[in-house]
Amino acid sequence: MKKRILLLAGGQSGEHEVSLMSARSVLAALPVDQFDVTPVVISKEGRWLPPTQTQHALESGVADSGGDLVLHRAASAEGYDAVFPILHGPMGEDGTVQGLLTLAGIPFVGSGVLGSAVSMDKVMTKQVLASAGIAQVAWRLAVRRDWHDRPDSVRQSAQELGFPLFVKPANLGSSVGISKVHGSDELDDALTLAFSLDRRVILEAMTAHKPREVEVGILGNDAPIASPVGELRFEADFYDYETKYTEGRATMHIPAPLPAEVAAQVRELALRAFRALDCAGLARVDFFYVEETGEVLLNEVNTMPGFTTTSMYPKLFEAAGLSYSDLVARLVELALERR
Ligand code: ADP
Ligand code: MG
Ligand code: MG
Known part of the structure; x- marks a missing residue:
């Protein structure tokens, strides 16, 4: 039987539009013989849009308003096998939506309340990772x-x-x-x-020198695997919003040209961080590599990384031999496994 998936996208954070782009990619990629997917876009005001408004938002790439109160619509999520909350930032990636879905008893893709909330907060992340012995900036x-x-x-x-x-x-x-x-x-x-x-x-x-920025994808629940290491290169002073989202400002290098022992260290640290933060399903773990000193410092853990077909996370697993649609199907499996 086909799995019924509710895809949540949009949301109240500054990453609303980014989320809608990811959602469009996921919708196009989920194998139709295996999945019956219903998208629901959450407006910038936090309301869940009915089907026609959702469709319109997906096409236009933004939903400023409209829709119903979250608690009213969440009840209708009950008939689904799993939810894919492809939401970035506060009120989506931070444990709030994960709490709602946990209360409703519906399996969902990605980290639970604890892993989401702790990883969203850069201070809490640093405290937990420090106690796991992982090097970071002061x-x-x-x-x-x-x-x-x-x-x-x-x-x-x-x-x-x-x-x-x-x-x-x-x-x-x-x-x-x-x-x-x-x-x-x-x-x-x-x-x-x-x-x-x-x-x-x-x-x-700041790191002692301008760092190289390297990232690793993690996939799995209690026995997670690490992707190859990727690197982002750009001209800007740092990886700011404009550099992230303006076509052609940054380039992705997979695998990152790193000494083998540095790549191995980065992957091992990413797995350790994933476990320490109680992440599940997926995460992208980002590092600073200071070439001049050889230091590897963990920067942050993103529990719902950018997920368009050209985003770093899916590209990292593609390099490991997992296609975008297989990756999405695997994430749904991992959500069901956690029931
Ligand atoms: P976000 O969660 O918004 O991506 P980050 O903590 O990853 O925030 O910071 C965004 C970017 O700012 C990084 O990718 C990097 O380019 C730069 N940056 C942030 N913190 C530091 C730091 N301590 N040293 C050097 N560069 C940094
Ligand atoms: Mg970042
Ligand atoms: Mg981040």
């Missing part, structure tokens, strides 16, 4: 209340890390709200921007 947490009441203590944290440093909202993706701060004169603007997007902000020391 960092400090600041909360919005501190920035309002004791801004000098936040500025002090930055001084301790030294410049240049990165200021990031703790719970976001796609480089939204991230600034590279070159000196103390740029610090306040960066903090104001990050705090306008999140209560929690992370300040991070």
